[in-house]
Amino acid sequence: MNISNAAKHLGPMFEQIAADGQLALDELRLPHGAQVLDVGTGVGNFAIFLALRGFDVLTGEPDTDTTRYARQDWAGNAAAVGVERGIRFQHFNAAHMPFEDGRFAAVFFYGVLHHIDETARKDVFREALRVARPGGAVVFFEPNPETLKQIWVNDPGHPVPADPACYKGNLPVKAMRLQGRRMDISLYRAG
Numbered sequence: 435m436n437i438s439n440a441a442k443h444l445g446p447m448f449e450q451i452a453a454d455g456q457l458a459l460d461e462l463r464l465p466h467g468a469q470v471l472d473v474g475t476g477v478g479n480f481a482i483f484l485a486l487r488g489f490d491v492l493t494g495e496p497d498t499d500t501t502r503y504a505r506q507d508w509a510g511n512a513a514a515v516g517v518e519r520g521i522r523f524q525h526f527n528a529a530h531m532p533f534e535d536g537r538f539a540a541v542f543f544y545g546v547l548h549h550i551d552e553t554a555r556k557d558v559f560r561e562a563l564r565v566a567r568p569g570g571a572v573v574f575f576e577p578n579p580e581t582l583k584q585i586w587v588n589d590p591g592h593p594v595p596a597d598p599a600c601y602k603g604n605l606p607v608k609a610m611r612l613q614g615r616r617m618d619i620s621l622y623r624a625g
């Protein structure tokens with residue numbers, strides 16, 4: 435299914451999410467079918483986008499998360515656009531990922547880092563680089579100011595965006611920033 439048709443099922447925001455995701459994919463040039471990790475499943479928008487683009491997607495969130503952003507019907511959304519077979523779900527905490535070193539061609543956080551406790555964000559960054567393959571990438575999407583304004587209309591307590599650069603410590607990474615329609619995108623490669 436193409437993105438426009440998927441948006442008929444998932445809502446008009448999906449087209450913007452896909453446009454921002456595509457900016458990162460255009461930089462990464464991952465091979466078709468590559469195994470990728472989508473951290474923070476939520477309603478499944480980004481995992482669904484990745485599956486529609488032909489990647490082998492593993493997604494997950496902590497089983498302890500009782501906020502409104504977790505335990506959503508991501509599987510129903512994936513089924514609505516026919517990609518349920520392209521996405522596997524596993525509970526995990528990004529600060530201690532249960533995956534071997536170098537397993538994923540890329541690790542994506544779409545609207546997630548600011549939901550993670552600030553004290554855990556350095557661990558999360560280190561873990562994401564660890565599970566990315568050598569030369570692989572870690573990509574954070576965080577709301578831009580206009581998106582944050584829209585989010586606060588319905589959820590005034592929503593946390594402020596996180597700047598991933600604050601959490602990379604001394605890790606040897608090369609960084610690139612991209613401006614999406616909804617999100618500011620920070621792309622890191624081990625280097």
Ligand SMILES: C[S@@+](CC[C@H](N)C(=O)[O-])C[C@H]1O[C@@H](n2cnc3c(N)ncnc32)[C@H](O)[C@@H]1O
Nearest residue numbers: 474475476477478479480495499503504527528
């Ligand atoms: C706003 S939702 C993300 C939206 C989602 N990526 C999408 O495309 O629909 C935030 C997600 O972050 C997850 N999350 C929060 N803390 C986490 C952690 N420590 N490890 C992994 N996921 C976490 C939440 O459980 C929730 O699934």
